[in-house]
Amino acid sequence: MENKQNLNQVAGELRIDFVTGSVAHRLRFGGGRGQDLPKAMGLRAGKTPMIVDATAGLGRDSFLLASLGAQVTLIERSEKMHALLEQGMKRAAREGGQLREIIGRMTLLKGDALDLIPELAGEAILIDPMHPERKNSALVKQELRQVREIVGSDDDAADLVRLAIKHARKRVVLKWPSKAAPLEGVQKCSHQIIGKTTRYDVFMIS
Numbered sequence: 001m002e003n004k005q006n007l008n009q010v011a012g013e014l015r016i017d018f019v020t021g022s023v024a025h026r027l028r029f030g031g032g033r034g035q036d037l038p039k040a041m042g043l044r045a046g047k048t049p050m051i052v053d054a055t056a057g058l059g060r061d062s063f064l065l066a067s068l069g070a071q072v073t074l075i076e077r078s079e080k081m082h083a084l085l086e087q088g089m090k091r092a093a094r095e096g097g098q099l100r101e102i103i104g105r106m107t108l109l110k111g112d113a114l115d116l117i118p119e120l121a122g123e124a125i126l127i128d129p130m131h132p133e134r135k136n137s138a139l140v141k142q143e144l145r146q147v148r149e150i151v152g153s154d155d156d157a158a159d160l161v162r163l164a165i166k167h168a169r170k171r172v173v174l175k176w177p178s179k180a181a182p183l184e185g186v187q188k189c190s191h192q193i194i195g196k197t198t199r200y201d202v203f204m205i206s
């Protein structure tokens with residue numbers, strides 16, 4: 001939950017940066033559509049679905065998908081995260097060139113995906129709620145810890161997956177830790193793409 005004290009302590013440090021660092025590195029040297037996330041979302045040669053990222057957070061997943069040509073609508077309900085993301089996107093767009101083009105494919109909405117998903121009729125919906133807590137010292141994990149300080153835990157994640165399955169046109173993808181049990185209260189997925197630390201539970205809409 002948004003906690004004023006934590007916001008002041010943490011928000012000053014957390015900065016969303018698409019221009020330098022790991023996101024920019026992945027843009028230059030990443031594995032294209034063969035990576036687990038684009039594969040899970042249904043990007044392949046000649047096919048680029050319209051994507052709704054229901055849990056925008058740091059915008060990394062959306063940025064990757066937009067860098068591969070997808071139009072992405074991002075939804076973020078935390079005021080603070082939304083503001084940080086908006087600033088990060090503006091800074092990246094100001095760089096011009098490829099960064100401006102990628103950001104141009106990203107549309108950021110403020111609100112709860114539980115309210116917005118029914119209106120959006122997304123072709124492929126990505127859901128990456130805050131994961132169960134783990135101890136890990138890597139930089140990315142540190143940023144996610146900062147996000148947790150701001151947003152708390154996403155206890156309504158199962159509601160969001162169920163709602164997305166009702167409204168998606170083609171597929172819903174839940175990003176979840178590889179070894180974690182399936183999200184309780186959600187139907188069995190159609191298939192999984194399992195990486196070292198992260199897996200994608202894919203729910204195909206028939």
Ligand SMILES: C[S@@+](CC[C@H](N)C(=O)[O-])C[C@H]1O[C@@H](n2cnc3c(N)ncnc32)[C@H](O)[C@@H]1O
Pocket residue numbers: 054055056057058059060061062075076077078081111112113114128129130131147151154160
């Ligand atoms: C783990 S982070 C997502 C990280 C993101 N995939 C990335 O690549 O940076 C989860 C984010 O989703 C947001 N969120 C969770 N449930 C939401 C909902 N129902 N509507 C909008 N935002 C939501 C949280 O506020 C948090 O910022």
